[in-house]
Amino acid sequence: MKECYLKFINNEKIVLTDDEKKSMVNKFITIDENIECVHKEEELLTFIECLLTNKPEGVIVEAGCYKGGGSAKISLLSEAINKKMYVFDSFEGLPEHNENHEKNIYGKDVTFVKGEYSSAYDQTVSNVKKYGSEKICTFVKGWFKDTFGDFHEPLAGAYIDVDLVESVRECVTKFYPLLSKGGVLCCHDGHLPLVIELLDSNDFWENQVGCSKPFIEGLGTEKLIKIIKE
Template structure:
């Protein structure tokens, strides 16, 4: 029996619904399970499961480039952090505020400030020599895509998150980030272009506390992630070893399609936003084994 196009779409939607109904509660249970959560936050497992459910629900309400699973992973890392450690949480690149809503909730729980940096007018015009920006605009996109206004973002947080824990810093990163003050416990960078990532690293890395965390969205884009392994880059700008990136381009996600770098080149595909990669300040990703060199 041949199904019509409409019925095929219906069947696919039904199967996806069933898949989601099974995997969503399982993911929440697995992601929120931890022995390392500080008691000081008053967040036993049942409350963390409820938090995961809230994140999932918000992800359906506010358009987002990243998954609630990634938001929950970041929330768990914050809950596992020693409450004595100082530092704010930073988000660079918020679009409509899909991740901001969820990060604002966890920041209210743990008593850290969430500072949101964005142009609030979308991606900037391409910078010369930025391969991602050049590719994006060659595909016909124009500056301004992924734009959400400050009012739109604030409105989403007021409705679904915790606006009291947020402050907003509008402007192009090259102008706004050099003004940043204060220590950073965790930052989430979802800024698409090489030039934007460079602005974030140059201006924010020195503020990240030792053992602080940097989360990155573009985890399947190997050339983009390569900066976290570049000895030349870290030596030139920070006089230190590269920190590496956990989860970058690695790990075949169970139950998901494995996106290899060749598939990534296909313009019809975008990477699955189910996950993120992160690095820890203080780790060193150096290859130290050269058996043939004296």
């Protein structure tokens, strides 16, 4: 068993019994083995552990789900703490864009093409149904600009993996103001210079999000960045 899972099981701050933690980890390992995931195991656990230790009020959202590996894991968490979950994705992959990301913080070339990370809606839902808890999920199909407008529920947490800076902008401006006290927003795109530039901008936070720039853990140094709502 990977070290990150052992740490999760041994984390006494998590509001689950040892048997519940072991059961959840075993299900996570099954997901890792059967669904192509773009996250590292410890990245999703960072988000999940925040929700289990801070215990914020509200629902949970995921933006950008690919084949549903992360969705399945988060749905198991949502079921365990009795929260609704919303999954937002175009199910058409990335949209047309003209963003030039050049190199990420690790010095690797970055190119995103239209349609990349596309996964069929039915296949993604099927994966979550088989390996997670599909019954507590609401899947919202479409481009963010068309689907975010009707969503206004208080948030315990938001997990964002959307690649393009304009998509990150849409997600943060929508979800951050909805976060409850102690709620967590994690973004899996923190290795991209355009995303770093956006989230490091006081102007973005003050004039588009409507608040002072919060502390952003890992900004500029980590792929997964984390914000806890004060």
